Amino acid sequence: MISINMQEQVENSSVIRAMFEEGKRLAEIHGTENVFDFSLGNPNAEPPEEVNKAILEILKTESLMSIHGYMNNSGYEEVRAAIAESINNKFGTAFTENNIIMTVGAAGGLNVIFKTLLNPKDEVITFAPFFGEYRSYVKNYEGNLVVVPPNTIDFQPNLKEFEALITPITKAVIINSPNNPTGVIYSEETIIKLAEILREKQQEFGTDIYIISDEPYRELAYDNAEVPYLSKYYANTIIGYSFSKSLSLPGERIGYLVIPDQAADYDNIVSAANMANRILGYVNAPSLFQRVVAKCLNAKVDIDTYNRNRELLYKGLSSYGYQCIKPQGAFYMFVKAPIVSDSEFCNLAKEKNILIVPGTPFGCPGYFRIAYCVAYQTIENALPGFKALIEEVK
């Protein structure tokens, strides 16, 4: 009785669900502490203390109606103004509250902007490896996701093949840096070239092509690495941000879109995005947490937690002979499977109670993803398994 579209998607998702079930089953047999679950990008660093402090302060100082009530679909004006100012201070931009729309996380924001922009059959380009949910987000609005094959040398976008894939029905390019699943930060050089190509193609086709920059991992950059702010390089940029990782609030569903004045059709995009927020049933981003994040714009999770994991894991795996790029951000490591089939390798890992995800759903077969947002000890305890695995298959 369910829709045909959902039938297909439910069937396709059963592989991942089967893995969750398998994880549960293994935990029952061997005990949770003996199962090493690296499958989910679920932050394990605690939210900074500013978060709960902010909640308490808001409960004390704001009226009940102003905490929990309705507001404009785009969110509280003062919250949007505070966010704009914070971005301006960090990146030298000149945004105001009129450039910010509060959203139900980045996932909500991406749906809002795709609903706003896409006509059926419009193409959205992304670079493999990529966050698999983009397939569904684009499909929700009958668009087609066009995937640029991966550049497995350094996992920077493959710009040559990208250029060849841009057509008159390319509506947007969605990028994600620091990247899930590779942890790579797209370099400034990459961004400059990407912008150049798009400007040329816009002129060639007489179209507007938007970059949608999905930035949930912006604050998780190691060794003080810079993550270029896209709107400074390309006018038709729309940024989707989330506090899920920067403040470890993934359950609260709070983020925002940045729509710069310079973006083509700015007025209509803002009107339509507000309406999309409403008619897609978000209505507005959760009100208390709008006020909370406005008070926590300088707060951040302790990134050292993730950094220690990164170092331990990278050192361990490299020493056993695994090939991978050291992640520059986020909390994922993307590793070459030492046998041809990534899914077969993930199955072998399961026998060692190690749960990892094949690269194929990210558009990059022959690799696997480790989400290292886990306890340090989990990595320590899993390393012997990783060592045994590569020895067995070599």
Added chain:
Amino acid sequence: MISINMQEQVENSSVIRAMFEEGKRLAEIHGTENVFDFSLGNPNAEPPEEVNKAILEILKTESLMSIHGYMNNSGYEEVRAAIAESINNKFGTAFTENNIIMTVGAAGGLNVIFKTLLNPKDEVITFAPFFGEYRSYVKNYEGNLVVVPPNTIDFQPNLKEFEALITPITKAVIINSPNNPTGVIYSEETIIKLAEILREKQQEFGTDIYIISDEPYRELAYDNAEVPYLSKYYANTIIGYSFSKSLSLPGERIGYLVIPDQAADYDNIVSAANMANRILGYVNAPSLFQRVVAKCLNAKVDIDTYNRNRELLYKGLSSYGYQCIKPQGAFYMFVKAPIVSDSEFCNLAKEKNILIVPGTPFGCPGYFRIAYCVAYQTIENALPGFKALIEEVK
């Protein structure tokens, strides 16, 4: 550059936006206290004290990760169990956590269930007058909303015309009781007949037709009126609930779907609804507020606030000669316009600084809606204007 679909919707919405702008403009000229804004269904009763108490208790007793972290797309199991139990206690049902999916408000829940059920061109029937957002929610998934003309005698559904409109591609019927915009509660007699008709048509066509019961106003019933619990009358019922009005938390976006075991294709509906929650970008209902509502299942706004408004407004308008049904629930009054054109009458009202909404967008021309979720004094001060209005046009 925005999508054609959104272009149309933004243009159509400009009438309502124009009214908001007009309200602002009037407030600037005459002062907010002299503009009587009855246009929005924005609760003005304060959230009960249990809400903020629950937040404080949760901050004290739960770990940071358990308050703000990820959980299953359907929501915290213990929250869903508590909600199921609370429904069972009130209505003698036998739900468990497996029948409850936490959603981003009722609007989120309705989008999830339409995404789950609708194939392109599927028909969803509703009864005029109806909440105008249903048009967009159904259109989001390429369904067609079929509107049963109003029964203006008592605003119970027009069941004869309903029966004639059911076809083999009728996928669902969406009802809203207590109703926005009439305040009428669909009687048990109505529900029994409605269910009977649907069972017959299901058999005739060999299809399943779901009732989707949109229940944000369930707790706002006056004079202890009973609001029948739909799943007790019809197996293929899905209920969408929201805490926006019962706890005055419209900004927090928290609600749930009830999917009974007896609903046809229950397993697939639950799987697909969980997936729809995820891919539509809600991911999950806001986590802190899941825990909050679980602690407030017996709390309720002070409905007397709305009841006093209802009595004052109904008495006043009736005495001036306006025709309307006394609302049995919600916080809306639906009144016959004393001239033919509802929009013209609303324009005349604007000249008296009274903002009301024409019945036409609700599928019921010749009427207007008063949202009386306002200060008592606003009604007192607006009544002379309503009196003058009817005298002038008669």
